[in-house]
Amino acid sequence: MGIHGLNSNQFAEMAKAALADEVQKGAIGKATDLIRDRRGEAVEQLDDWDDLRERARAIKAHTLAKLDHYLMHFVSNAEKRGVVVHWAEDADQACKIIADLIDEVCGDPNAPADSDDLLARPIVKAKSMVTEEIGLNHLLEGRGLRPVETDLGEWIQQLAGEPPSHIIVPAIHKTQQQIAELFAEQVGSDASASAEELTAIARRILRKEFADAAVGISGVNFAIAETGSFLVLENEGNIRLTTSLPQTHIAVMGIEKLLPRLSDLDVFLRLLPRSGTGQQLTTYQSIITGLTSKVHGELNGGGEGPAAVHVVMVDHGRSDILSDDLRRSSLQCIRCGACLNVCPVYKLIGGHAYGSVYPGPIGAVLTPQIAGVEEARPLPFASSLCGACKDVCPVKIDLPDLLLDLRKEAQEKGGSKIEKLGFGGWAWMMNGPWRYGLSIKLSRMIYPLGKRLSPFKKWGEGRELPIPAKKSFREQWKKRS
């Protein structure tokens, strides 16, 4: 059960390549510093930031510990308002449900009827990490459908044929010049276009796609159990268009996205934009509760909103990590990306090197849990454990602790034999005064070879091995007495 099309086990090679890319390093360094500073300023405006984080953590912790209850509550309320709810155990099933829904709207691709016209129509997509996680675009394209990303950053990434490299700013690793060249190549615009001109080009091209689309696919930021509502938040307006213009809206959400009450949104709307972009509030939040037509008593509300709203609840390994208190806390994540912007590892290598849809500290925690530790063995080790991520996390996830826990699992589940033997030997050596003394003597002999011996060679890159003293303290002490 991997995450589509990516390989986290090649982390070392990909990180090395990323480190050599000076342009990318410059773009990511500049952008993450800027968001980090903006976040800092936005947080300082509030005098109760830590109370707010604690409250958010407590709400999420409670909800996850009673997830079955809140899931049932949400689903029954959403269904009452005319939403059709679907359940997907894994990525393949989620993709199949969505593709089948699209077929229902656009007609069966195998049918010889005059459905060609409909099938050529775009499927407009608003930025959604869970659809990246399940590899939706790949599957839809395989079925001859045309998913179109409409968030500007996601669209840039789609034109480039790359996955997003940051949770909030998908094209963070690209310079304006690179994006202008990409547009020139793909849509024939001027290769020296400004950010403003590039944005206008995107608006013009995507407006047409919105007008033609029969299906819109979005994610969900928060789902409210007591009302059956869900909230999506954005700056651009593409989510509003995606959820308003096409006749069918499909919202895809991980089962962990629930909040008990509508009033709980207040705390999360104070935390998420500040943590993500340093804004007090993003430009738009849409709270969608079922169908407009159910309220107005008319189909499609005279052009207002879709005629059908579907919610696809995706498990994809989430329910399996509910039993352990520490592991469960990683599901508190609200995808703000703050931990990426402060992570010394992410800032140098960017998102793609992780080989995972979710990069940075939270990716190094989520990916091994969702895809399995075997699929992402290097990721828990891709951290200096400095703790900056934990300090900025708006829902107080203990990321360093989770990384250590996953390192332990990675070692238990088949770490290398030589490594195990080495550490076994080390433990034995350290477990008695005579053996310890011997180890010091040996280290003096081995030291000159150390950097050349294969297990130490890799470790010793970029590091200075400690030089053993000519006479150890113990030996000097012995001589004195």
Add this chain to the structure above:
Amino acid sequence: MEKTVMNSEEKTGNSAQPDSSRDRILQNVCRQLSGVEVPPLPEEESRRLPQPADVNLLAAEFQSKAEGVSVVFFDDVHSATKGLQRVAVSNGADLPIAIDNVELFEGWGDREGLLACDAGLTTAQIGIAESGTMALIGDVEKHRLVSLVPPIHVALLKRENIVGTMSEALSMLHQDGLPSSLITFITGPSRTADIELQLVLGVHGPRELRVVLI
């Protein structure tokens, strides 16, 4: 592995033999959570601004916060629509039925017509002072496309409907237990910073947001 996708309306209740994805997911959630201690849910809280809720103070705070995110204020709807040719209107009861030299167009029913409009005119039902945000309620007015598709959005907001905080707005929206099918919070014009974090207004939605306080 072949899996059948059940329509959720067809499957309800807990069968001993889990036979749908819904049952399997819920049963696994229950199984994994059995024996897990449930920490308490924090009490609901109503957050208010520290200063007293004076209409003029709230309006001033609203205006200053909204101007901070590029909203432009006008004294009346005539000056807000001056120079515009075709303006789409939503179906709100409080909207003007005529504006000098402006062709008003019932925009919510006609997408093609809407695309040709210079601006969209709606009311906003609630203002939130602390962030300069407006809440538009779908059941009151079909604002969905009129406030989004044209390049300019003109919004009318009554001063008396400005509250202090998002917390107050959410509790008003939930008074009868059933929120409207669509609630849209709007704070400034559409924006993006996806290219080297450079701020550009009007990416997918309106590039200008004009507000008239009445």
